[in-house]
Amino acid sequence: MQVLHVCSEIFPLLKTGGLADVIGALPAAQIEGGVDTRVLVPAFPDILRGVADAKAVATGESFAGDYTLLFGHFNGVGIYLIDAPHLYERPGSPYHDTNLYAYTDNVLRFALLGWVAAEMASGLDPLWKPDIVHAHDWHAGLAPAYIAARGGPAKTVFTVHNLAYQGMFYAHHMNDIDLPWSFFDMNGLEFNGQISYLKAGLFYADHITAVSPTYAREITEPQFAYGMEGLLKQRQLEGRLSGILNGVDGKIWDPAHDLLLTARYNRDTLEEKAENKRQLQIAMGLKVNEKMPLFAVVSRLTSQKGLDLVLEALPGLLEQGGQLVILGAGDPVLQEGFLAAAAEHPGQVGVQIGYHEAFSHRIMGGADVILVPSRFEPCGLTQLYGLKYGTLPLVRRTGGLADTVSDSSLENLADGIASGFVFEDSNAWSLLRAIRRAFVLWSRPSLWRFVQRQAMGMDFSWQVAAQSYRDLYQRLL
Template sequence: MAKGLNILYCTSEVMPYSKTGGLADVSNSLPQELNAAGHAVRIITPKYGPLDERRLRIYEIKRLTNIEVPIGDKIAICNIKSSFIVSPKGKVQVFLIENEEYFGKESPYVDAKTGKDYPDNDERFIFFNRAVVQVLGLLGWQPDVIHCNDWQTGLIPAYIKTIYAKDQLLQNVKSIFTIHNIAFQGLFPHSSFLKSGLPENIYNEEGVEYYEKFSMLKAGLVYSDAITTVSENYAKEIATTHEYGMGFEGLLKKRKKDLYGILNGVDYTVWNPERDSIIPFRYTSKELPLKREDKKALCKHFGLEYNAETPMIGIISRLSEQKGFDIIQKAMPELMKEDVQFVLLGSGDKTFQKFFEGVKKKFPKKVGVHFGFSEELAHLIEAGSDMFLMPSKYEPCGLNQMYSLKYGTIPIVRATGGLADTITEYKNGKGNGFVFDKYDSAELMKAIKRALKLYTNREEWIKLIRIAMASDYSWEISAKKYIDLYRSIMKKN
């Protein structure tokens, strides 16, 4: 039997310590699956804001305090704290990097008051990246592979290949960089690059410069030993066209042999109506009347009247054009003519927020909105909705469409990225959802109307629900692909 690997998983957010999106779920689930497969995994992440350290069982590590981290011409100090993610699959140690100046803020990236990125995000994540590399020698544990995620960890591969290249501890360490969304590129001025301590000779087109800016994402793409993204289809899209590659398609084409698409999985210990501890009524595909009870609870939460004949469409999303909200906005007048109810959980673009406030005011018996995020409400929307809307302009992977399948909540999606890899049009008793290709509101409405029409055929709808609930996108298959990739890059010189 092959020897287990030592894997350091670096992420800017991980449940239950922080969350702004799907990255936090993946950062919790994948390390657990790797751990269950016999590998030694540690997660390292910033410790943001005022966490309840007692509830989350976060402890000080006395030997890992007052660690000096250079940032430009100054020295910042960090402490490392420890916690564990414990689940039926075992326990995974989490190292939390603490620094009040950089991470004392409650939200990971964006100031909740202004809705804008923190102005010192460059320093905050230069500090995080450099701190990760600095503390490696102090952990008493050496990774074989460092797995980095998105621009917030993009400098780690660059540090390993440049200023830490002669460090004995890092000589044989390999790095993987996962793109969860290429639109977030970590772009900063040249003055930010100077704070990183990286050698000046890599600030060019072949290195970390991107149209006269410093790109932390590009650092990960150039210097990692392998690049992954979160679905096979998205891996093809970003290496082919500017629309999806967003300026990095040339670089990704050049590194095509090192680029892999590995679909995100679902943690069915968390997202499963049979064992979900958050929803009012648990159910299986043989107990669908209980799903109706969750629909009643969802209606009650939003102050809507329950009607079994009226389909409930749910959305849990960041309010942005990427997620399709411009075409949802255009389709809304026509949608409101249908016998439907519509609930939304999300935050983001204030223009869309204002629009949905107006829709709610105009159709108080049909529409419910909750701006912000609530894990409890997210579970209730998945369980209580009949359909789930994800008309994304692009979607690297998407998790909610896979959660929805397990809850028998039928996805209506645009065929892009991971949505195209996981959802197929229901026709002649085959398929698991409703799909449209062209990104426009008319095509979206056609897909919604196909779903609404099928909903009136109870027998056929239940058949579709059962097909959806039988879908399996567990982490086991994807984790094995990551393990195979880790082993293959370890063989490279």
């Protein structure tokens, strides 16, 4: 079975979010499981530099100009790169310029990604042809449409990592992207009078997956579906929508072997974690005190992530004797709010604006609780890292957070399945009650240690997800 993943970023070469982590780990896990898996990405400068052995395997002309298809390897995975410097060789992120304006030709840049995937399904590389084309998020959403337009030379899977991003473009661009105008239809890629690359993926793929079982259910409901609920409900009824939980890359996230930590530890040597906490308190200018529970946020600072609720609940957290560490960037109002809190509560609140991969490991290794109070969360990787590091997640019951964290209720403690703290309603009062429960558990050190061990023993490896995808591919074939 030959599988081609189509996407726009891959960790560690180019990352703007969790999508890159998935593509950095899932293909390798699939290869380990015996599936011949490769990846197709645009030749963005950072990716091109990282795939040092890339050689041309084909050249072609397209509606978006000439391109060369390169093939090389990274971390043992075969990578195809679409080399079209006039489209991809730019500063800034893959999606927008240094002033954060979306590139005006994104309509062509990401149409070409889907179109080359269809070319590959039709045999562009004479030595390798996919049976399954697995497209990710709106950037690759046209791949299933182009493949459908050619009569389906490969089966297609489309994975939704975040339904909020829909890849919307003006209708007149149908003239530019080499798809029949008949595809511009309610039963097609038309959405509110525009082209939606996301809807193209949802409509034309043979199967849709979401990155957690709960998120797969949630996106059939109006409050999570951004207007796509009718189509997604239909796909669910047809048995063409399912949820497969993301995994954690154990080569990168494992406290027993993580060289970014001051002290390494496992579930049997949890006392070593205390040194990481001490170093984190020093680094963030906090009072060094192992008896104060240290709460942490590692996140984009947005209201989707519920971080306005953290600001609102912060006085209550500090009154009970807790500390807070923040690593992230985003909404200027939230950034200002957290910086003001750090100035007002020196020794109790530490804030680092920006994102540093290495520092996120130090926070995960040193904190006691990781806060993920999201309003919606397709899968969430932060809470999975928290579980792995014995840093108990405190989460809202939504999406992948609901699927991965069990509340430390009396029943769950008795059944030995407690792994964190879960609250229901998206408000500061509900969050504060969960924080209060965390303090109560913290006051019972042996019980806290019991829950940490339980959390660290859970299996969220990519091998589990890779097997689920393999089963899905086999059903489609």
